Amino acid sequence: MSAKVVILEDEPDINEALSHSLAKDGFKVWSETDGERGLELVREKGPDLVLLDLMLPGMEGTEVCRRIKGDPVLRSSCIIMLTAKGDESDILVGLELGADDYITKPFKTRELLARIRAVLRRGDLRGESDRDVLRRGGLVIDALRHEVMYDGELIVLTATEFRLLRFLAANPGRVFTRDQLLNQVIGEKAVVIDRNIDVHVRSVRRKLGAAHAFLETVRGVGYRFASSVGA
Numbered sequence: 001m002s003a004k005v006v007i008l009e010d011e012p013d014i015n016e017a018l019s020h021s022l023a024k025d026g027f028k029v030w031s032e033t034d035g036e037r038g039l040e041l042v043r044e045k046g047p048d049l050v051l052l053d054l055m056l057p058g059m060e061g062t063e064v065c066r067r068i069k070g071d072p073v074l075r076s077s078c079i080i081m082l083t084a085k086g087d088e089s090d091i092l093v094g095l096e097l098g099a100d101d102y103i104t105k106p107f108k109t110r111e112l113l114a115r116i117r118a119v120l121r122r123g124d125l126r127g128e129s130d131r132d133v134l135r136r137g138g139l140v141i142d143a144l145r146h147e148v149m150y151d152g153e154l155i156v157l158t159a160t161e162f163r164l165l166r167f168l169a170a171n172p173g174r175v176f177t178r179d180q181l182l183n184q185v186i187g188e189k190a191v192v193i194d195r196n197i198d199v200h201v202r203s204v205r206r207k208l209g210a211a212h213a214f215l216e217t218v219r220g221v222g223y224r225f226a227s228s229v230g231a
Contacts, residue, residue: 003120004047007031008038008064009082010056014105018051021109022116035059039067047077049120052099054083054090062097069098069158076146078119078159082107095199098158134169136225139211141166150211160185161204164197168215168225177222197223 005022009015010033022029030045032038035056042050042064050068054061061081068074080101081094094102100119103112134141138151146162148155157165163185168176176184178197185200201223205212216224 002026002028003049004028004045005030005049005051005116006038006042006045006047007051008035008041008056008061009033009051009053011053017109018112021113025113027116033057035061035064039064042068042074042077043071046074049078049080049116051116052079052081054081054094062093065094065097065099072156075156076159080112080115080119092195092199095160095196096203098160100158100160134166136169136172136214137211139169139208139214141169150208155207155209157204157207161200161207164200165204165215168223172225175218175221175224181222 005027007015007018007022007029009018009031012033015031015033019029019031030041030047032041033056036058038056039059052061052065056064061083065079065081068077068079075098078100079098080103081099082103082105083090084105091102101115103115133143140147140149141162142148143166146159148157148162148165164181167181167184181197185197201215201217205215208214214226216226218224
């Protein structure tokens with residue numbers, strides 16, 4: 001089945017070119033040039049992925065991203081942010097809101113298509129190896145349902161945050177560098193900045209609340225899942 005993609009881009013030429021390229025590549029494509037109408041389109045179509053420009057009329061892309069990731073029905077949709085802004089601060093904002101990747105304009109269509117396929121592969125949790133339910137103390141990580149529970153309470157994570165937590169929990173006690181986590185959780189073609197993984201770890205810890213101690217920082221190296229937690 002073809003993946004569904006919604007393009008939210010206010011520049012008509014870019015919007016049309018992207019729509020044509022993705023449709024030609026086999027994707028089911030819908031597009032909008034306005035943030036508010038775009039959010040309604042996302043709600044209507046329930047896409048696998050959203051290409052989201054940050055500078056949209058009607059509603060800024062950051063707010064569209066926040067609402068998608070805050071919606072229980074839509075939050076599993078992957079998001080790649082498209083923007084002319086290339087500053088690290090803008091990249092961090094997108095990551096903190098739950099974006100899966102970030103690409104700056106101008107970009108090559110071939111590169112964007114490769115990034116789209118990579119994000120969609122990372123978002124596919126249907127593989128046999130991902131069907132296990134990990135139990136670590138009071139923490140339950142269910143890959144098939146894409147759910148995290150702690151002491152019976154649901155913890156809502158973005159797709160990237162879920163992959164990060166699950167990967168670390170599947171390897172308790174083992175220390176991973178930031179580069180290793182970037183490759184495992186985000187992918188080799190992701191936007192790589194020093195604070196990329198740090199942003200996601202900080203967000204996961206905040207959402208885990210009382211269970212934040214599961215994620216340990218190893219100074220000068222990286223992160224690990226606490227090995228002392230009972231299985």
